[in-house]
Amino acid sequence: MNHFYGKSFLKETDFSAAEINYLIDFAIHLKSLKQQNIPHQYLAGKNIALLFEKSSTRTRSAFTVAANDLGAHPEFLGKNDIQFGNKESVADTAKVLGGMFDGIEFRGFKQKTVADLAAYSGVPVWNGLTDDWHPTQMIADFMTLKEHFGSLEGLTLTYVGDGRNNVANSLLVTGAILGINIHIGAPNELQPTASVLEIAQNAAAKSGAQILVTEDVTAAVKNADALYTDVWVSMGEDVDYDKRITQLLPYQINEDLLAQTGKEETIVLHCLPAFHDTQTTIGAQLLKSHHLDALEITDDVFQSTKSVVFQEAANRMHAIKSIMSVTLGKPFIPESIF
Template structure:
């Protein structure tokens, strides 16, 4: 087996070097091209994949399912009502059972500790589809999208505005630092990343040359940015006062004025979805009626505008997840010297 990644789990971005992450991004772009040309790529023929979901999902579940099928693998969805993960059976015991039957395991849930235990105890590659701390598969898709648009990553400036304490902010911060992408975050001080995450990113930036700026001024945050990124303001399972959160974050809404404040005509807009950009959802309608806001973290005008790459980014979830699964479980030729 000559595969640098074979047997590795994909739990958080901090576990990987710039070369490794760049390889996965480029491999995802390659697999996307194969898919578009209808060229089969069954690198995981005959493998069985368990998809563990404590949290509901559209893109992650669809991406792992389609990616597994394209790779020739057999995916099996196991929702929170299908297994006893941590309820009637410990995570460690579940890991051992699933590891004896499946060749790889995806986990989307709450605790980072749970996905780490699955990887430690199962003996097979485990892929983090999202935890409260990190969202690493999203990062390969996001930086893949940036590379498709700009042709390179090093030296770009990416700004995240909104809730800076969630898994998305953590992941974008450290991934930018690893890859040499200048990163700016605009958020109120009480919603800025934890000091430990900032210090980890700053240490990584020393090597990559990335510049990191954390500010509570949205205009400072977006100036000269090549991409603006946001996420929903209240994360899944989070208990907060919606009125207070909305009031605090309205100045960080990606609207036309904030987009113009970048000073660049070429700035793209990104969002990991779902987005509250209109009243066409139950929650969006409820928030609009209760708080008098029809749009939250991003306006409909910008979301559907020419600068938006959110649906390209969403499609790229599948191609990037396919790259991660194929690299860590497939019989690929990836010489160690490459890294």
């Protein structure tokens, strides 16, 4: 029996700790099959709609390659191809797509949009990122931690930077569900909302995870097995860049901050893209005005052996493959693991 079949993955709380752990382990298994060139076409003959309100490199690539590897046919529909409530309601669009496609991925702004797609389409829907949550990223992130450390048990992950964005929300809640200690280092006005913190605290009460949210970056990174950061301004966010950079510069991942974990084996994660040098037009403009050579992470750390960011990025595909396989395909899953 497939425990997941027909379910959507819209936010981290959709699945239990046992289910999230299974998705991570199955992703590692599928990665091994791919490396050995062993076919795994669990979705042969299926058609997948990829809906993108926001532009994407990793998410679009990961869903496309994952679908192809699984024997499915992905169809990309960008913001100019679909109405997303402008000329046709999300509910009507969902019903139309659900009548043609076997599964739907959505990457965009409102969590309500992806929830409505799931409610009205009648097929599994996967959240490729909204303003609130980034669940497919989480399976890749915790997969990367498990590959590196061999186990997730007892780990402490510290996120530094903008603590209210979708990645911070998702890390906080996923870590709490899995029993991993999660620290958030961020200025007071950029800390997780009370509602997100409540979800995490409720999950942590069951799992035993320790949660720390603090302005004190030194306290946040102490004893961290992994440091994680993200861009300081999210896609589509209208903010004062100068103020944000000044606010978050103390939370930059650099050699000094890495040393403050007190652990030699600390690794560094970033969901990308990263402003670690001046090789991007946006990065170059921001850095020049502040006389900096990096923003949220310095180039020496980003390029170092401590950094697992490109392993993490490649794992997006295996993680997404795991999620699509179990919710839309029928791989054998032992019931005993739940």
